[in-house]
Amino acid sequence: MTFINGKSHTEESGEKRKKARVLMPTWRRFSAPAFRGGLFEAQDVFAEIDEIDLLCIEARPDWQSREKWLRKFLWRDVSRQLIYVNPGLQPVTLRQDYELLVVLCQQWYELLYLNAVQGWRNRCRTAICWLDEVYTADLPGSRYWLKALNQFDHILVPYKRTAEALQKLLDRPCHCIPRAVDTLRFSPFPSFPNRVIDVLSVGKRLPKIHAALLDLAKEDGLFYVHDTFTEGGNLLMQDVAQHRAMFANMVKRSSCFIVAPGKVLDFHETQGQMEVGMRYYEGAAAGAVLLGQAPEGDTFHALFDWPQAVVSVRTDGSDIAETIRELQAQPRLLQEVSARNVFHTTARHDWLYRWQSMLELAGLSQSQRFNARRVRLQAVMDHYSSQYGSDLTPEIPSLAHRSGRLET
Structure with missing residues (x-):
């Protein structure tokens, strides 16, 4: 993995950067709230399996005030030019050409950060933008900045409904490529490791389920680990890798992991668009039993199509105590659900498969490092296949299907 700060990329000769064929800007040096951890993790996996320059953008002292001002006026910018303004970041001049630029944006306003990279379009043969969290209800109010996405050759979003709506508004192809995880x-x-945590809940939660779990912890001595602060996703990570490793270590030590559709408490934002959030991928990859609700619609069932991918409980929490007690009384069932979750998530929801999709869009071949990670993934699958055999049904999809593309 090659980290480059903006200053050194501006000043140093391009000779040292010949090997990298992909440019990937990252904001982790100046803005690293926990909710961006998943995409920063994706950048690290991509950089592990390909020849990538991770360009660490740096902020100037006035960055926060400038960005606040820009974001306020972007919603009413009839000139449609503010989206191209640098929001107070150190400018970067590239010294080499790249075959591919990949920009991962958790939120729409992160498009502003790319403006720090001067002349990027002329230096990158193909440009891909991953826009992670955009709902169809957001689009009508986004008309003053949305056309900036036409700078890219391909736009990727994890929501099929959003991809279909964006395709009607833009002049570039929009693809639905699901989220993933570092499996x-x-x-x-x-x-x-021993699963010493009975139930783990991270982030926003349904209040009645939380109350029922608190009662169960008192009655049965359940070890229930949960957030005790609000807006935890906005807390800043000191180190991305350390934060993700700590989180992964907690999930892989948990028997059950609470899940719910993305932004389950924010109907005013989603207008009922139910989507597959990161928690499903993280919990399944760690072999925890996903306890909660699966999003309605075909997307979830296409991505998590194995038995008991989610053990359903009512949103009012009325059956969660009984469900957990039944699971705890059947250790063999817990092992089988865990094994299926790990096996199938490893088979189709590692970030490697999403990188495969991006390479296909850009017309690029896979690197040797790509194949090295695939061997490691296969070793995980081989272990579970040898231990559980037919209990892992249905059969895993072909590698082409594993890339995860759900075309519109």
Whole structure:
């Protein structure tokens, strides 16, 4: 993995950067709230399996005030030019050409950060933008900045409905490519730590389920680990890798992991668009039993199509105590659900498969490092296949399907 700060990339000769064929800007040096951890993790996996320059953008002292001002006026910018303004970041001049630029944006306003990279379009043969969290209800109010996405050759979003709506508004192809996870980091293989946490809940939660779990903790001595602060996703990570490793270590030590559709408490933002959030991928990769609700619609069932991918409980929490007690009374069932979750998530939801999709869009071949990670993923699958055999049904999809593309 090659980290480059903006200053050195501006000043140093391009001779040292010949090997890298992909440019990937990252904001982790100046803005690293926990909710961006998943995409920063994706950048690290991509950089592990390909020849990538991770360009660490730096902020100037006035960055926060300038960005606040820009974001306020972007919603009413009839000139449609503010989206191209640098929001107070150190400018970067590239000294080499790249075959591919990949920009991962958790939120739409992160498009502003790319403006720090001067002349990037002329230096990158193909440009891909991953826009992670955009709902169809957001699009009508986004008309003053949305056309900036036409700078890219391909736009990727994890939501099929959003991809279909964006395709009607833009002049570039929009693709639905689901989220993923670093399955090797989250996998319990090969150390298989004891699952000392009975139930783990991270982030926003349904209040009645939380109350029922608190009662169960008192009645049965359940070890229930949960957030005790609000807006935890906005807390800043001191170190991305350390934060993700700590989180993965907690999940792989949990028997059950609470899940719910993305932004389940924010109907005013989603307008009922139910989507597959990161928690499903993280919990399944770690072999925890996913306890909660699966999003309605075909997308979830296409991505998590194995038995008991989610053990359903009512949103009012009325059956969660009984469900957990039944699971705890059947240790063999817990092992089988865990094994299926790890096996199938490793087979189709590692970030490697999403990188495969991007390479296909850019017309690039896979690197040797790509194949090295694939061997490690296969080792995980081989272990579970040898231990559980037919209990892992249905059969895993072909590698082409594993890339995860759900075309519109």
